[in-house]
Amino acid sequence: NAGVMQNPRHLVRRRGQEARLRCSPMKGHSHVYWYRQLPEEGLKFMVYLQKENIIDESGMPKERFSAEFPKEGPSILRIQQVVRGDSAAYFCASSPLDSGSNQPQHFGDGTRLSIL
């Protein structure tokens, strides 16, 4: 009964590099959500995906950020040409296949991204 697995736990990048964050949902869950927690701020919703589909990306910055959840393998949050302001904790959550809106979201331990 593994929970939501995120890796890496910590990621350091220099400005201009690319960051790739991975999330494996709980077994049987096909709904994945990404959130960002900036220092001294609350968690902010970024994107909601189901297998091979982006359902809602209203919280994603318009540039440099992208997300995918392929048929096989983990969900990936990709940040291109990182800047210092991207430094944050990025959390992934998942919910079950038959999720109505009354299924709890289960969170991973997050990836702490630091930009030098």
Place this chain on the structure above:
Amino acid sequence: KQEVTQIPAALSVPEGENLVLNCSFTDSAIYNLQWFRQDPGKGLTSLLLIQSSQREQTSGRLNASLDKSSGRSTLYIAASQPGDSATYLCAVNSGGGADGLTFGKGTHLIIQP
């Protein structure tokens, strides 16, 4: 746009006390409300989920209530213990095709031994 506010931002109480954490939200058209606990450097642990049709949920020493019409929820912790020290987050699911949660900034709770 949904906004969630948590009061107080921080709270420090002696062990054994009962305490109440408050959460308010601006748009009462919600699907559910979820309370989480976050320990330093860790992810979120789901504590309780209250559906919009429910008034309260209980788990052990925790009780969460929901007054949807007034846009408020409370988390009651009975007989607090030092292990309860953490940040408690309230999150609202407003549905409408977007199942992303809207979070408050949390209440940082310290239970003094």
